[in-house]
Each structure stands twice: as C-alpha cells, then as structure tokens.
Amino acid sequence: MTDSALPAHALLVVDVQKAGVTGDRAVPGAAGLLERTADLIARARRSGALVVHLQNDGAPGAGDAPHTPGWALHLPVGTGPAESVIRKTRDDGFAGTPLGSLLSGAGVEAVAVCGVMSEMCVQATARTALALGYRVVLPHDAHATQDVPAAPGISEAVPAAVVSRVAAWAVSADADVTTAAADVTFAAPPKARS
Template identity: 75%
Template sequence: MSQHADTAPPATHTPATPPVDALIVVDVQTAFVTGDGAVPAAARLVDRTTDLLARARRDGALVVHLQNDGPPGAEDEPHTPGWELHHPVAPGPREFVIRKPYDDGFEETRLGVVLSDAGVRAIAVCGVMSEMCVQATARTALARGYRVVVPHDAHATQDVPAAPGISEVVPAATVSRVAAYALGSDAEVTVRAAEVTFAGPAAG
C-alpha cells in the first residue's frame, strides 16, 4: 500500500504553560554575551531573551532588567562598556532597569516593591549566571510566594574550571542544569523559552 500525505502522523504540539505576568532579565550585559568573556551559550541566550522580551512587551507583562554593579576592575564595573545592558530598554511605565550590588536581585534593591506595586503573581527569570544571580533571584522569588518559571534554554553560565584533585572541567550546560534543579520542585525549570506565555499583572 502506498503512503499518502494525509496518512502521515500529525505534528506534535507542546502546550504552553500558564501565563506569567513579569519577566526578569538577569544581568544580560555586554561583558557576558559578547567578546572573549561571553558565556558559551551566548548566541542562544540572546536569541531566547530577545524573543521573551518581545512577547512580554506585546502581551502587557511587566519587564525588569537587572544590571549587576561589579567591583572596581571587574568586567561589569559600572559605567564601563561591559556593564551596559545588551538589550535596548523600551520606554514606558511597564519596563524597569534595576541596578543591584549582590547576586540576589531582591537584596537592597526596589525589585520587591516594583513587583508588589504591579500586582505580579508569577515571574519568568532568565539571564546569567545560572548558579549565581539567576538562581539567587529565583530562590528569593520562591520564598516570597511567587510562581517562578526558569526556562531551561534562557539562562547560561561559564564552565567551572578544573580543580586538581577535585574535578575535571564542569561544562557550563551541566552547571546551568544543576543550578536550576537545585531550586527544588516548586520552580518550573524544564519549560522551554518558547513555551512561556505572558499576561498583564492584576494591578498597576
């Protein structure tokens, strides 16, 4: 019997997750996604964060860019080229830039107030570095009662160097996966960026 086009198996469709009402883009700064210091997955990260930003803006979600202030001499030292945000910030009342001095985007910043004032209940967290600022920010968000989505293909980090007598090099992709998994079962960490959907917050 010949195989006809209409007998081919149907295309699979992955259902979208329930919408989040805020997108937190963690430290997507020039030093971390361009040049010699870029994370190994920089091209993919920029592609995914670009898409997330476009859809969050389109659907009325709150957008927060976290910008790390590194110490003097660091690649993300304030007001150096590496410190600048890679993605342009869209003007308007629903998009914020929040500078931070620590890994946790909530620590000594106005992030908590911005989310609360807008009526945010669920957030997607993306950016760098997976085991540091992304994980720390997501963990505090969980502790504060937010639903937290960390799309597995929208955060990245560097390889962990080999340590004689301790371990060989740990590839960046492994570090990212373990960092997300360590957030526990309350975080949604196996979702792809393309599956994240957005809606406007309840208030604000």
C-alpha cells in the same frame, strides 16, 4: 513543578550585560541565549507584562564595573511604565533593591527568570522570588553560565551546560523549569488589568 501553561506577569532579565554575552568572556551559546531572551522580552511587552532588566554593578576592575563597556545592558530597554532597569550589587536581584516593591505594587503573582549566570544571580533571584511567594518559571534554554574550571584534587572541569542544568534542578522542586523559552506565556499583572 507548577503548571507552565499559567502566564508570568513579569520577566526578570538578569545581568544580560556586554561583559557576559560578548567577546572572549561570553557565556557559551551567547548568540542563542540573546535570541531567546529578546523573544521573551518582545512577548512580555506585547502581553503587557512587566519587564525588569537587572544590571549588576561589579567591583572596580571587574568586567561589569559601573560605566565600563562591559557593564552596559546588551539588549535595548523599552520605554514606558511596564519596563525598568534595576541596578544591583549582589547576586540576588531582590537584595537591597526596589524589585520586591515593584512586583508587589503591580500585583505580580508569577515571574519568568532568564539571563546570566545560572548558578549565581539567576538562581539567587529565583530562590528569593520563590521565598516571597511568587510562582517562578525558569526556561532552561534562557539562562547560561561559564564552564567551572578544574580544581586539582577535587574535580575535573564542569561544562557550562551541566552547571546550568544543576542550577535549574536545585530550584525545580518549587519552580516551573520549562525546557524552552518558547513555552513561557505572559499576561499583564492583575492590577494592570483592573
């Protein structure tokens, strides 16, 4: 765990796309997740922090396949150099994308990560950020996932809240896992302040 009072210089909004947050396939508690994510985005914008929307390009036929209704980002993307959209094809938002270059080019030292799915794209992106030396803030109430169905002979169904908690716990030795998105603070990246 690190000091949550230190500000993040960038907000990574992971896969907050229509397929995962609307309709009958929405993650449990999607309305609250969207409210908290919108608040994080607004506060990051006001502070001058970078806001990066990661958008998953799902496989053909998937709910988030490119250029389908479910692929669209649910929250509006701001204009200007401090906000961008990066498309990805893997769980890890850094894999095969310009995310690392964007963050290092701005002098980012700390990132906050939110979005869906907790144990997949959110965790994979947070792990790579940690491996690259970024301080990572992971607000527990600003990422979500689906229930894991029962596996006969292996386990009962696992509720989404438990899956999210385990995903956060798995990175908590190195990341700052806060209880509430409201506890996350932001500041402009060092190069933007110079």
